[in-house]
Amino acid sequence: MNIAVCIKQVPAKDAPLQIPEGGAWIRETDIGFETNEPDGYALEEALRLKEKHGGEVVAISMGPERVKQTIKEAMAKGADRGIHVVDDKFFQLDPLGSARSLAAAIQKEKFDLILTGLQSDDHGFGQTGVLLAELLGLPHATIIMQIEVQDGRMRLKRELEAGWFQWMEAPLPAVLSIQSGINKPRYATLKGIMAAKKKEIASIPRASLGVDATPTQKVERIYVPAKTKKTEILTGTAREAAAKLVEKLKHEARVL
């Protein structure tokens, strides 16, 4: 079973983000980058499927030179090789442009299964996997919690709203978008990191793929939400105040 995993590199979670005046993207110097969290789960799922069914796992990442580190991390964990779609202005792509580019790179090979994370921790479009499936003409399923492969078909567990799940069947090949938390991603061992040095990363300039990636949508501006602080003292007996608090947590803060 040959599996491609699309892995995005995103700004590290606690990176102190700076937005240039009127900017549509953050300042990229001065901050760390890491593997997009859902993609880490997708990789782990791919590695487990490979351990069960054989074949190879290929890590695909698009972006500037720095994303090689993310590909190497995937290879250190057990991916067999990497594909780097090189694009220094990657952040300007919209999900359709990204999906078209990834599809073109993926079509150069033959995969039985293509995994993506559900969404990225930076732009959070949640579109790339779905668009990719459409462009490749493959079936897809999203928010995948479990994959069982048997006789060239898959049984898939999907997460629905409000604690509900759904089991469905799908043929192979297919594209799946993986939900975070479905497994415990392994560490890259020090030996794995050294072994990855000998694995191959194929570099494909995005421009060479011949796809039209003119954005169909555009980020106008990104900004930090303005902080407004409002203090409200809830009055009444403890019982009344608690009831009011619950109402507020439910309908205003929407955390309950």
Add this chain to the structure above:
Amino acid sequence: MPAFPGVDFIEFDSLLNDEEKLARQTARQFVDDEVLPIIEKHNREATMPTHLIPLMADLGFFGANLKGYGCAEMSNVAYGLVMQELERGDSGLRSFVSVQSALVMYPIYTFGSDAQKSKWLPLLQSGKAIGCFGLTEPQFGSNPGGMTTRAVKKGDRYILNGEKLWITNGTIADVSVVWAKTEDNDRVRGFLIERGTPGFKAYDIHGKWSLRASVTSGLSMTDCEIPAANLLPESGGLKSPLMCLNQARYGIGWGGLGAAMACYYTALQYAKTRTQFNNKPIASHQLVQDKLAWMITEITKGQLLALQVGRLKDAGRAEHYHVSMLKMNNVWVGLESARKARDILGANGIVDDYCIIRHMNNLESVYTYEGTHDIHKLIIGERITGIPAYA
């Protein structure tokens, strides 16, 4: 507490390659996931978290910069970054890895026979065997050359007599690397003593207020007979144990930064949220900023020192006085950062809800072992003046 983002003020990371960053990431994640949630309990109860040994072995932490025998063959810089992260967790845990790697695997690797290497290195690398390093004696610390432990050859056996004190991992060790004077002109040589050898006893030192999550022991040898084949054949003179110490000190030089980072990061978070006087965060006061600025500046200088010594070591050009400066400076930065962080946390700085007081107490040991702070000054002093000032 959120995942540790690292301390990088001057794009230090741009000086690291991908392997180095990935090795650090693995150790960082390991510390966040496995060490920080349990370490205060172990520190409080004065127990070593032995359950982490197999996991650390799987990740390749033991002997990570050695070649073969299942070792990861990392660069010294990558190895140093792993030590940094481990000591961000706890100096005791880092001590365990330092001893296993630099003070047990390294001497067997460097001075051992093929039989010794093929027997012990795979076991030690995989954490199936634990080792300790016995150099210090009750009467000889900074001056190990004065040691009174002796090894006398009798047929195909050596008979050892003497006392070793302050030995990390002593009672949990399957194999002890013990240094003793021989009849050959008092030449110091290394010996392997296996657990359970008659005449060999190890006991724990209690009442420690430092490195409580690490085992510190005494070793006692009374007519302890070992096969002559347990001599480390290539060891010869005090230079041999000092070569081991040089390996360990190098890792400690990175480790001190890890402890400093933990204290700095904790103090920074605390100072931004703790308010005193007019509901202003204490981070808004100049005296508090002075401390935080001092810490990040010294950490940053320490990173550059560690990296350069690491690069020299990878190029085979690190001298013992380079390593002395690294160990001396960075452990001091750690200790001073812990003290300043303790101050910033006020009363909260003295309880183990926060890591500060544990790091501070731990670093008092680290300041002393592997060559005290002042002994390293003397090593640097000898290098620049040409005049040894030890005696």
